[in-house]
Amino acid sequence: MQPLRRADCEALDRADPLRHFHDRFHLPSGLIYLDGNSLGAMPKSVPARIARLLEQEWGDDLIRGWTKDGWMDLPLAVGAKIGSLIGAGEGETVVADSTSVNLFKVLGAALRLRPDRRVILSECTNFPTDLYIAQGLAAMIGGDYAVRAVERSEIEAALSPDIAVVMLTQVDYRTGRQWDVKQITALAHRAGALAVWDFSHSAGAVPLDFDGDKADFAVGCGYKYLSGGPGAPAFLTIARRHLQQTEMPITGWLGHAEPFAFEPGFRAAEGVGRARVGTPPILSLAALEVGVDLVREATVPALRAKSVQQTELFATLTAQELDGFGFALASPAAADQRGSQVSLRHERGWPITQALIAANVIGDFRAPDIVRFGFAPLYVRYVDVWDAVATLKRIMVERQWEQPQFSAAPTGVT
Numbered sequence: 001m002q003p004l005r006r007a008d009c010e011a012l013d014r015a016d017p018l019r020h021f022h023d024r025f026h027l028p029s030g031l032i033y034l035d036g037n038s039l040g041a042m043p044k045s046v047p048a049r050i051a052r053l054l055e056q057e058w059g060d061d062l063i064r065g066w067t068k069d070g071w072m073d074l075p076l077a078v079g080a081k082i083g084s085l086i087g088a089g090e091g092e093t094v095v096a097d098s099t100s101v102n103l104f105k106v107l108g109a110a111l112r113l114r115p116d117r118r119v120i121l122s123e124c125t126n127f128p129t130d131l132y133i134a135q136g137l138a139a140m141i142g143g144d145y146a147v148r149a150v151e152r153s154e155i156e157a158a159l160s161p162d163i164a165v166v167m168l169t170q171v172d173y174r175t176g177r178q179w180d181v182k183q184i185t186a187l188a189h190r191a192g193a194l195a196v197w198d199f200s201h202s203a204g205a206v207p208l209d210f211d212g213d214k215a216d217f218a219v220g221c222g223y224k225y226l227s228g229g230p231g232a233p234a235f236l237t238i239a240r241r242h243l244q245q246t247e248m249p250i251t252g253w254l255g256h257a258e259p260f261a262f263e264p265g266f267r268a269a270e271g272v273g274r275a276r277v278g279t280p281p282i283l284s285l286a287a288l289e290v291g292v293d294l295v296r297e298a299t300v301p302a303l304r305a306k307s308v309q310q311t312e313l314f315a316t317l318t319a320q321e322l323d324g325f326g327f328a329l330a331s332p333a334a335a336d337q338r339g340s341q342v343s344l345r346h347e348r349g350w351p352i353t354q355a356l357i358a359a360n361v362i363g364d365f366r367a368p369d370i371v372r373f374g375f376a377p378l379y380v381r382y383v384d385v386w387d388a389v390a391t392l393k394r395i396m397v398e399r400q401w402e403q404p405q406f407s408a409a410p411t412g413v414t
């Protein structure tokens, strides 16, 4: 096979049906951004939307905005839009709180639907907050409640009769490996357990079929592929068949059937609105809606098709250009088994990532040795994939990563 050249990537960009979306995002010139799986780029129309919200809605409408501008309905309205991206039906999804808090809410609700069981099953390499939340919940309930975190390969065998809930992240944040939602949910159900899915690294990038796969609950992040902005509120989905019986462990006034009746006792709202807690963050919700609308316009199947091509291209180019530099693929080699990211293992992953960032290619590092590249297909171009690999090659050939400023110990969020 002929080696790929940059011109081949330029041709792919010209033929890309999603190429116009790149210009609808604010991206600093000269920067290659491969971290949209961690914090999505800003849609260019966000500042105008926020300005309108500030000046007209908050500024002029003041408290009337809750009805006049539809603020009160925004969590369900944006939730419905996100629901359409994950295969959830009408009225199953709401936007609220953070992913961590939503996990607490759905895990608590799920445990109450399986009162004779005590264990939350997960994998030990799950995203830490997911495990921490489950641990905190189990500790708070007390008694025999516990979290059992096993190796990925042991999940199926661990589905014993004491498992109340299986809690998994559909796309692994380190490796990008996907779980088969349908298969694992079916196994969980056969074992009498419920399935709680974290779609944080899936929503807006990977086709999902929450209803078709019979999932019970889901949560996910608004600021990754959905480009909702830093700290954007998260989403939460409850299968329709559970809605009536679902009792949320946090019962705030906005989850009440009639918040403005100011009754002394809690009565849950009819639908997924019962998973609301307090007053929604309207500024953040408005920004999130802009990102969600762009994903809907592009459509998930088209995004997935491009993302598969880009991760394939990246894997091919790293094999072609970086042979002998000590990299190994940490993501599944088969595109259908990974999300929209490719991770490489390298024992000097941390300084290499820092040198890349200094050279204007933003990926990130996850301990102990993973250099992670996310391909947000709304705005990443094929030439960006080429340029990222070319930059990485230069850093390795010139041994730039050995410079002392790149080896300071990993700290904070990168």
Ligand SMILES: *Cc1c(COP(=O)(O)O)cnc(C)c1O
Binding pocket: 098, 099, 100, 101, 127, 129, 130, 169, 173, 198, 200, 201, 221, 234
């Ligand atoms: C990003 C991410 C989160 C983030 O949770 P926050 O509450 O928004 O901080 C949680 N779980 C997974 C699997 C994630 O990828």
